[in-house]
Amino acid sequence: xxxxxxxxxxxxxxxxxxxxxxxxxxxxxxxxxxxxxxxxxxxxxxxxxxxxxxxxxxxxxxxxxxxxxxxxxxxxxxxxxxxxxxxxxxxxxxxxxxxxxxxxxxxxxxxxxxxxxxxxxxxxxxxxxxxxxxxxxxxxxxxxxxxxxxxxxxxxxxxxxxxxxxxxxxxxxxxxxxxxxxxxxxxxxxxxxxxxxxxxxxxxxxxxxxxxxxxxxxxxxxxxxxxxxxxxxxxxxxxxxxxxxxxxxxxxxxxxxxxxxxxxxxxxxxxxxxxxxxxxxxxxxxxxxxxxxxxxxxxxxxxxxxxxxxxxxx
Numbered sequence: 001x002x003x004x005x006x007x008x009x010x011x012x013x014x015x016x017x018x019x020x021x022x023x024x025x026x027x028x029x030x031x032x033x034x035x036x037x038x039x040x041x042x043x044x045x046x047x048x049x050x051x052x053x054x055x056x057x058x059x060x061x062x063x064x065x066x067x068x069x070x071x072x073x074x075x076x077x078x079x080x081x082x083x084x085x086x087x088x089x090x091x092x093x094x095x096x097x098x099x100x101x102x103x104x105x106x107x108x109x110x111x112x113x114x115x116x117x118x119x120x121x122x123x124x125x126x127x128x129x130x131x132x133x134x135x136x137x138x139x140x141x142x143x144x145x146x147x148x149x150x151x152x153x154x155x156x157x158x159x160x161x162x163x164x165x166x167x168x169x170x171x172x173x174x175x176x177x178x179x180x181x182x183x184x185x186x187x188x189x190x191x192x193x194x195x196x197x198x199x200x201x202x203x204x205x206x207x208x209x210x211x212x213x214x215x216x217x218x219x220x221x222x223x224x225x226x227x228x229x230x231x232x233x234x235x236x237x238x239x240x241x242x243x244x245x246x247x248x249x250x251x252x253x254x255x256x257x258x259x260x261x262x263x264x265x266x267x268x269x270x271x272x273x274x275x276x277x278x279x280x281x282x283x284x285x286x287x288x289x290x291x292x293x294x295x296x297x298x299x300x301x302x303x304x305x306x307x308x309x310x311x312x313x314x
Contacts, residue, residue: 010192016065017097017188022120024112027104028132032171033057033070036181040278041201041208058199064185065193069096093119098126098187100180105131105168108148117152117162126187127164129153130180135170142168206233209279213247213291216274220267221259228252229260230299230309244288245279250296250309257293268293 010016021029034040041057059066093099099120103113120127129149137145146166153162165183169176195202210231217229230250237244249271251257261268272289279287299305 006196007193008197011063014063014065014190014192015185015188016067016191016194018067018069018095019098019100019184019188020069020071020093020096021100021102022071022093022116023102024104024116027102028171029070029102032102032130032132032169032177033068035171035174035177036066036068037200039200040281041203056203057201058195059181060193060195060197060199061181061185064188065195065197066181066184066188067194068100093123093125096125097189098128098184099123100128100130100184101164102130102132103149104133105145105149106133106136108145109152113149114152121155121162127162128167128180128184128187129164130167130169132169132171134168134175135173137168205236205282208282209233209236209245209275210247212278212282213249213271213275213289215278216271217249217260219274220271228256228300232309239288242286242288243279243283244290246290247292249291249293250299251293252295252297252299254295257295260293 021033023029037057037059057068057070059068101116101120103109131146131149134142146168149166153164155161167176167180167183169180171177201208210233213231213233214229217231221229228251231247232250233245233247235244235246237246249260251260259267260271262270268291272291276287276289279289296305299309
């Protein structure tokens with residue numbers, strides 16, 4: 001994922017700025033982010049609350065550059081890690097030029113959506129509402145489902161309606177995303193390129209590699225351990241044409257460690273194999289990956305442990 005360092009000369013009328021992707025867990029924010037930039041920059045999983053870090057992806061068009069912040073899903077937290085994740089998502093709202101509220105458009109508006117709408121109603125930022133999973137909506141229900149979100153924006157008695165545009169999209173197929181990008185770009189301020197034109201992300205290499213490992217843990221273990229897992233990349237060593245990566249997978253209980261290692265180390269080998277294949281795309285070359293599993297009891301409830309693992313809520 002090498003990028004050039006020089007900033008291009010921006011044409012007249014160019015726009016640039018920051019867009020926060022906000023929404024409930026598991027509505028497809030990371031999938032949409034990858035679809036928009038055309039490259040894997042965020043991990044995805046059927047498991048809710050997959051995103052833990054505020055990731056910045058960069059989308060450059062001939063007339064605009066959008067810096068997209070993928071945020072953790074807004075939910076009711078049950079431990080300190082959950083509180084940090086929600087704090088991170090809410091904090092992003094005050095740092096951007098435009099908010100993209102993503103909802104599951106294959107379902108009618110719910111209480112979780114209403115909570116986020118009320119949260120955003122208090123601000124003065126432009127907000128766009130993307131109705132994701134449009135590819136799953138039967139044509140006869142499209143109007144009915146969209147109307148449920150229009151009613152949500154209309155507000156109750158004594159509240160003024162919100163003039164937020166609705167965009168039916170599919171993060172999976174790309175349907176509707178070109179128009180969404182044009183609409184978001186139109187609300188950005190005039191400004192120069194903030195990053196090189198070929199940049200797709202500014203996240204540290206260690207964070208990306210750690211997330212690729214965590215994605216494989218989520219994929220292979222599903223319900224057994226996903227929310228109790230964190231990954232820390234200890235070392236990256238360039239060894240000629242090969243890159244060596246050493247990483248630690250942190251869990252909360254010995255039983256979870258046993259699941260991750262598997263019989264004779266079989267599960268850890270599968271996790272490592274899947275992560276290594278993704279890493280080889282990042283480095284464009286062979287990768288040697290060594291994984292260790294460590295038990296750290298109650299790390300999700302410990303402020304010092306969360307800080308060590310990079311979960312500060314910033």
